[in-house]
Amino acid sequence: MSEEARAHVAVSTVDGRLVYLSASARPAMPGLEQVLTDLLYTLAQRSYVELHGDRVRVEVLRILRKQGFQVDDVNISVSYRCPQCNASIQLNPEVVVYVCPYCGWAGDVYGKPVKVRVWGAGHRATVERLIHQMGGTPVSVELRNVPFWVFEAGVEAYYSATVVYRERRMRPSTIHPRSRGSPPVQEYDVVTRQTNVSGRVAFRTSRAFLARLQAEVFGGESLRTWVERKWSFNPPKELEAGEAKPLAPSILAPELSEKSAVEALVDELEDEAAREVKRHASRKSPGEVVEVRLRSFSPRVTVEQSTLVFVPYWFFTYRKGGSLYSGACAGSEATLLKVELPISNAERVLRLAGSWLTAILTGLAAQLFFGAEADLAGLLIVVGLGLAGAFALVSSAFKPAKVG
Ligand SMILES: [Zn+2]
Numbered sequence: 024m025s026e027e028a029r030a031h032v033a034v035s036t037v038d039g040r041l042v043y044l045s046a047s048a049r050p051a052m053p054g055l056e057q058v059l060t061d062l063l064y065t066l067a068q069r070s071y072v073e074l075h076g077d078r079v080r081v082e083v084l085r086i087l088r089k090q091g092f093q094v095d096d097v098n099i100s101v102s103y104r105c106p107q108c109n110a111s112i113q114l115n116p117e118v119v120v121y122v123c124p125y126c127g128w129a130g131d132v133y134g135k136p137v138k139v140r141v142w143g144a145g146h147r148a149t150v151e152r153l154i155h156q157m158g159g160t161p162v163s164v165e166l167r168n169v170p171f172w173v174f175e176a177g178v179e180a181y182y183s184a185t186v187v188y189r190e191r192r193m194r195p196s197t198i199h200p201r202s203r204g205s206p207p208v209q210e211y212d213v214v215t216r217q218t219n220v221s222g223r224v225a226f227r228t229s230r231a232f233l234a235r236l237q238a239e240v241f242g243g244e245s246l247r248t249w250v251e252r253k254w255s256f257n258p259p260k261e262l263e264a265g266e267a268k269p270l271a272p273s274i275l276a277p278e279l280s281e282k283s284a285v286e287a288l289v290d291e292l293e294d295e296a297a298r299e300v301k302r303h304a305s306r307k308s309p310g311e312v313v314e315v316r317l318r319s320f321s322p323r324v325t326v327e328q329s330t331l332v333f334v335p336y337w338f339f340t341y342r343k344g345g346s347l348y349s350g351a352c353a354g355s356e357a358t359l360l361k362v363e364l365p366i367s368n369a370e371r372v373l374r375l376a377g378s379w380l381t382a383i384l385t386g387l388a389a390q391l392f393f394g395a396e397a398d399l400a401g402l403l404i405v406v407g408l409g410l411a412g413a414f415a416l417v418s419s420a421f422k423p424a425k426v427g
Pocket residue numbers: 105106107108109110123124125126127128
């Protein structure tokens with residue numbers, strides 16, 4: 024007889040997440056496994072976040088003792104369940120979409136498939152060539168597929184505004200010769216006036232939003248520009264499940280939901296529409312514009328298409344003149360996004376690069392920390408150590424350099 028009673032059920036939480044719930048209790052007793060199984064089905068009546076933490080464990084322990092099972096300890100763990108191959112997958116709690124590393128299925132944590140597009144990553148050799156062109160020697164070259172939500176949107180805004188402007192007005196009464204013999208001088212008054220105008224502006228645009236919350240991406244702003252530009256002239260192809268599987272280990276799972284990304288998009292485009300209508304109103308001014316005050320402004324953002332895109336992102340470190348530096352580039356052409364230029368304190372650069380990699384790899388480690396045996400405590404330790412490590416490294420990077 025085993026030392027431990029175990030139970031394992033495939034359920035959906037009350038908030039619709041496809042999960043496995045597992046429980047183990049020590050020592051094993053007759054009838055305990057059945058009771059644990061029933062308890063797990065009861066726990067599925069809760070939301071995903073309510074299944075974590077010590078509270079659930081203590082509660083289950085109390086119920087078991089009440090039913091006459093004098094167990095010493097009990098463990099409850101939660102993992103996601105791939106709807107296609109039923110693999111047990113551990114994800115960090117922020118993840119909203121993932122690619123199954125076993126079968127390549129891509130979808131959200133509720134089991135709804137999500138269409139994914141990806142640009143080809145090209146070859147490591149291209150990145151190494153770039154480093155050599157910069158006069159460096161490659162030390163490490165890592166590929167990550169970074170998620171972006173890309174939207175095609177239409178913006179339309181109606182407005183009315185008061186335009187305050189300055190105008191020069193001739194002063195006919197003051198025409199007088201400055202001195203005898205010189206021509207008469209024309210004098211002007213500068214008057215401030217205002218006029219009411221109204222109109223409509225409309226434009227279409229593509230926008231990309233980084234779908235990660237946790238780690239800052241080195242060269243992230245340039246990467247966003249790269250995505251928006253590339254999207255317009257060479258959009259990526261849709262990824263089939265068979266192609267997704269080998270990519271899974273390099274994929275950073277999206278942590279920003281489509282809904283949150285749309286909110287950010289609408290905010291950004293409404294701000295832009297407000298600037299655009301002010302420019303539009305200014306053009307209707309008969310004089311030099313002092314101020315445009317919007318009296319009414321009703322923007323409407325229509326999302327015409329939204330796509331989850333994985334962007335091949337190469338992070339590298341290289342050696343030059345005895346020091347280490349880091350850099351990042353994108354796509355199969357290895358377009359340079361950001362690179363550290365030689366500075367004196369090599370150790371500092373190394374530590375900064377290390378902290379960034381630790382942060383981003385922690386997310387990855389958490390995603391790959393799957394398997395039915397893995398429990399949540401283990402996952403949290405992985406994540407915790409990663410972030411603590413990153414913090415320590417960043418802190419140490421700013422300590423005064425040793426003089427010697
Ligand atoms: Zn799967």
